[in-house]
Amino acid sequence: MTALFKIALRAIMRNKLRSSLTILGIIIGVGAVIVMVSIGQGAKAFVEEQLESLGTNVLIVIPISTTHAAARGTTGTITLTVEDALAVEKECSAVSYVSPGVRTTTQVVYGNMNWTTGVSGVGPDYQIIRNWPLEDGRFITQQDVNIMAKVCVLGQTVVTNLFGTLDPVDRWVRINNIPFRVIGALSAKGQSPTGQDQDDTVLMPYTTVQRKIMGITHISYMLASTITAEARFEAIEQITSLLRQRHRLRPNEENDFTVISQVEFASTVMETSHTMTILLGSIALVSLFVGGIGIMNIMLVSTTERTREIGIRMAVGAKEKDILFQFLIESTVLSSIGGVAGIIFGIFTSKLVSYYGGWPSLLSSPSVAVAFFFSNMVGIFFGYYPARKASRLNPIEALRYE
Amino acid sequence: MQDIVLLDDVYKIYTMGEVKVTALEGVSLAMKKGEFVAIMGASGSGKSTMMNILGCLDSPTRGRYYLEGTEVSRLSKNELAEIRNKKLGFVFQSFNLLSRTTVVENIELPLIYSKRISRNDIDRIHHIMRVLGLDGFQKHYPNQLSGGQQQRVAIARAIVNNPALLLADEPTGNLDSATSRDVMNVLCDLNHNMGITIVLVTHETDIARYARRIVVLKDGKVLSDTPSQTSAMPLVQAP
Numbered sequence: 001m002t003a004l005f006k007i008a009l010r011a012i013m014r015n016k017l018r019s020s021l022t023i024l025g026i027i028i029g030v031g032a033v034i035v036m037v038s039i040g041q042g043a044k045a046f047v048e049e050q051l052e053s054l055g056t057n058v059l060i061v062i063p064i065s066t067t068h069a070a071a072r073g074t075t076g077t078i079t080l081t082v083e084d085a086l087a088v089e090k091e092c093s094a095v096s097y098v099s100p101g102v103r104t105t106t107q108v109v110y111g112n113m114n115w116t117t118g119v120s121g122v123g124p125d126y127q128i129i130r131n132w133p134l135e136d137g138r139f140i141t142q143q144d145v146n147i148m149a150k151v152c153v154l155g156q157t158v159v160t161n162l163f164g165t166l167d168p169v170d171r172w173v174r175i176n177n178i179p180f181r182v183i184g185a186l187s188a189k190g191q192s193p194t195g196q197d198q199d200d201t202v203l204m205p206y207t208t209v210q211r212k213i214m215g216i217t218h219i220s221y222m223l224a225s226t227i228t229a230e231a232r233f234e235a236i237e238q239i240t241s242l243l244r245q246r247h248r249l250r251p252n253e254e255n256d257f258t259v260i261s262q263v264e265f266a267s268t269v270m271e272t273s274h275t276m277t278i279l280l281g282s283i284a285l286v287s288l289f290v291g292g293i294g295i296m297n298i299m300l301v302s303t304t305e306r307t308r309e310i311g312i313r314m315a316v317g318a319k320e321k322d323i324l325f326q327f328l329i330e331s332t333v334l335s336s337i338g339g340v341a342g343i344i345f346g347i348f349t350s351k352l353v354s355y356y357g358g359w360p361s362l363l364s365s366p367s368v369a370v371a372f373f374f375s376n377m378v379g380i381f382f383g384y385y386p387a388r389k390a391s392r393l394n395p396i397e398a399l400r401y402e
Numbered sequence: 403m404q405d406i407v408l409l410d411d412v413y414k415i416y417t418m419g420e421v422k423v424t425a426l427e428g429v430s431l432a433m434k435k436g437e438f439v440a441i442m443g444a445s446g447s448g449k450s451t452m453m454n455i456l457g458c459l460d461s462p463t464r465g466r467y468y469l470e471g472t473e474v475s476r477l478s479k480n481e482l483a484e485i486r487n488k489k490l491g492f493v494f495q496s497f498n499l500l501s502r503t504t505v506v507e508n509i510e511l512p513l514i515y516s517k518r519i520s521r522n523d524i525d526r527i528h529h530i531m532r533v534l535g536l537d538g539f540q541k542h543y544p545n546q547l548s549g550g551q552q553q554r555v556a557i558a559r560a561i562v563n564n565p566a567l568l569l570a571d572e573p574t575g576n577l578d579s580a581t582s583r584d585v586m587n588v589l590c591d592l593n594h595n596m597g598i599t600i601v602l603v604t605h606e607t608d609i610a611r612y613a614r615r616i617v618v619l620k621d622g623k624v625l626s627d628t629p630s631q632t633s634a635m636p637l638v639q640a641p
Contacts, residue, residue: 314483316486316487
């Protein structure tokens with residue numbers, strides 16, 4: 001067996017250009033598999049992480065303009081009120097915390113720096129619902145809400161863009177020429193499953209945003225956390241029936257709001273990324289398959305070219321299996337060298353893609369092992385036919401071959 | 403003394419589509435250990451077929467072939483490969499050495515298909531190379547050697563496994579007359595000094611004369627089987 005290995009290695013070394021081109025086919029195939037799988041898995045892990053960061057027990061209630069409501073005019077989306085939010089918190093047993101929310105986009109100014117971002121008016125429980133730790137300072141309190149305090153909490157993106165490396169706490173920023181005191185900074189949370197930068201935000205008491213910035217009395221959404229992740233279905237029912245009752249909707253009327261569960265939302269995104277992984281992976285597998293055909297092609301040429309050598313080996317006593325193994329080892333060595341190089345190439349490329357493309361990539365050792373295993377299987381599978389053909393040669397004819 | 407080779411009424415019939423070609427027609431032949439037999443005949447006489455059967459590269463259609471008392475005419479391909487490996491050595495007209503493979507590696511080729519190469523084998527290869535005047539060419543490649551030297555390497559490869567029978571198929575066909583003499587003297591030496599049984603296939607009378615027994619084939623049958631009249635054995639032994 002050692003001798004057969006030596007023979008195979010020597011044959012590979014003898015035709016360096018041909019061997020490297022064959023190996024290149026496998027490198028591209030395996031590399032593509034690694035890149036595609038790692039990007040796919042990265043996306044999946046990213047979504048999972050996001051799901052975790054959103055909280056598996058978070059529900060969002062948003063107003064919708066039903067056909068019926070739309071018929072009443074263009075103001076069909078002002079159906080949610082602060083009272084609705086308070087009622088949900090008080091009366092729905094499956095709900096633990098509720099935060100009313102209002103949202104607008106505006107310019108925030110600090111000194112000569114300015115940054116346009118989303119300003120969210122939220123309640124004191126927002127931090128608990130979103131499970132979002134503070135980097136510095138304190139969060140909005142019920143007291144802030146009650147007195148419409150001109151205070152704000154900044155997301156990391158806003159901190160970086162307005163303050164650079166300065167500590168933002170207790171400094172003053174201006175929005176619509178009104179000064180607001182920065183009371184805290186949120187820790188970095190990264191992208192949402194839909195790709196939005198969650199750190200690009202300014203949080204304020206919802207009363208402040210309603211009165212001082214937007215001049216409205218309704219809320220644009222409410223955020224609720226359920227007592228457990230499993231309780232979310234019950235919570236959705238409770239919220240729906242409570243709000244229908246509060247909005248005085250008749251049984252034949254459609255809801256003028258909708259309750260969205262983050263879990264269902266995220267799992268849709270996850271399903272999409274899973275489908276993408278499978279799609280990309282199968283395209284990559286096709287290129288590995290093509291690489292395998294390259295091996296088969298070269299091995300067929302090689303066995304024909306070396307017919308006489310095979311004849312000599314048979315004449316001095318090489319058995320069928322000796323010849324079979326000699327060529328099988330040759331194709332497998334080619335494919336496994338291609339496999340190892342392809343894995344390195346793939347890891348390198350996926351790092352590059354995630355670095356320059358801002359794309360998350362994750363490489364698990366099982367996927368590397370699977371890729372290596374696959375490349376070996378390609379060598380055995382595509383090398384078997386040529387090797388068998390070689391081993392079945394008639395020694396008399398092989399010796400006479402010119 | 404036991405026969406090394408015993409052919410008993412051997413037939414070889416090739417079927418090419420509808421046509422049947424009888425290459426050997428009832429050949430019976432016995433060879434004792436240490437014999438040096440030349441097989442002669444015109445082309446189409448069946449000497450190549452005979453060579454292939456003797457060399458266990460092919461099996462007879464009918465009849466029996468005993469090699470060192472073992473019947474080998476009904477063995478499988480793998481069993482034949484084993485017989486070739488253990489009991490036979492080949493020398494071909496076109497040398498049939500592996501190119502881009504060193505002289506030593508060519509010589510040890512039969513050994514890698516039978517066992518691990520031991521210290522003894524290495525010593526034996528050295529000895530054979532010295533006897534055949536190949537000392538110092540260990541790391542050379544066949545294309546760096548002359549025709550005569552290449553044929554000596556082939557002979558060394560043929561005897562490295564201590565075969566019961568050495569088959570030489572037109573060993574001088576690609577060589578000039580001086581080198582031919584040289585190679586034939588090597589074969590005679592091996593036969594004379596080491597007692598190796600040799601079957602030589604040739605169509606040249608001069609070359610056949612080195613053997614001590616000449617079998618002439620015609621149309622697949624043994625035409626004559628006679629001791630060589632004028633032995634060309636060298637009177638002076640090679641050093």
